[in-house]
Amino acid sequence: MMIDQIIEFNKEFVASKGYEQYVTDNYPDKRLAVLSCMDTRLTELLPAALGLKNGDAKVIKNAGGLVISPFDSAMRSLIVAIYELGVEEIMVVAHSNCGACHMSYDHFHHEMIARGVTDETLDTIRRCGIDLNHWLEGFKDTTQSVRRTVETIATHPLMPRDIVVRGFIIDSTTGALEEIK
Numbered sequence: 001m002m003i004d005q006i007i008e009f010n011k012e013f014v015a016s017k018g019y020e021q022y023v024t025d026n027y028p029d030k031r032l033a034v035l036s037c038m039d040t041r042l043t044e045l046l047p048a049a050l051g052l053k054n055g056d057a058k059v060i061k062n063a064g065g066l067v068i069s070p071f072d073s074a075m076r077s078l079i080v081a082i083y084e085l086g087v088e089e090i091m092v093v094a095h096s097n098c099g100a101c102h103m104s105y106d107h108f109h110h111e112m113i114a115r116g117v118t119d120e121t122l123d124t125i126r127r128c129g130i131d132l133n134h135w136l137e138g139f140k141d142t143t144q145s146v147r148r149t150v151e152t153i154a155t156h157p158l159m160p161r162d163i164v165v166r167g168f169i170i171d172s173t174t175g176a177l178e179e180i181k
Contacts, residue, residue, distance in 0.1 A: 024055030026085065032057040033081045035074055035149070036093040037065040037100065041172045046093065049175030058087060064100030064138060065093060066145065067152045079158050089164040090153060094146045095172040101145075103138025142169055146180040 013019065036046055038061040047053070058081045060074055067074045081087040109132075112122070125132060139145035146167035154165040167180040 022054045028055070028057045028081070028085060028087060030056045031086055031088040032091065033060065033078055033087045033089070034058070034091045034093055035060045035062075035065055035067070035078065035153075036170075037061060037095055037098055038063055039095060039098065039172065042095060042170070045172070045175050046170065049170060049177065050091075050093075058085060064098060064103070064145065065095075065149070066100070066139070067149050068135070070152060070156055075153070075156060078153060079156075082160065082163060088162075090166070092146055092149050092153070092165070092167040093170050093177075094142050094149075094168070095170045096142070097172055098138075098142060100138040101142060102140060103136065105133045105136040108132075108136045143180050150180075 030052070032052075034046070034050070034052075034057050036042060036059065042061075047056075047059070050057075052059075058077070060077045060081075062074055067078075069075075078087075078090060109122070113119070122132065139148075146169060150165050150167040153159060154163075159165075169178045169180060170176070171178075
């Protein structure tokens with residue numbers, strides 16, 4: 001199992017003090033938060049392309065790098081980063097060839113049923129007030145998605161007006177940034 005291999009690696013990492021080069025406090029040195037996609041191509045590329053090292057920024061990742069509602073976990077993390085950790089600037093960084101582009105509940109529904117989730121379970125979730133179509137919906141246009149996410153963050157009722165919020169698309173191969181205005 002991969003997790004068992006990771007646990008073994010971790011024991012050796014700690015024993016050899018591999019962590020020492022990463023020691024920092026919990027405050028972002030650059031007073032920056034980055035909201036981005038969880039895509040594996042960005043794991044090392046994103047911080048390298050932005051010139052960020054451990055401790056420089058709060059990096060929040062989810063499928064698509066989205067704020068899907070004003071009170072979702074991404075927005076909550078940004079609010080905490082501002083009021084508790086001193087963040088003054090926010091970068092929303094989507095990327096080229098994102099899997100969340102054209103993502104839909106219909107696709108997930110078929111996959112869920114194939115993996116043993118029942119329609120009864122899905123109906124129960126809907127009766128609890130969760131709109132699965134919205135919750136699992138991706139986007140059709142990356143540029144528009146970035147604009148929408150930046151707007152949601154910038155106009156949030158708990159967002160201080162002095163916080164800078166800017167949007168970008170990073171090339172998932174080269175790391176080149178394009179600012180979206």
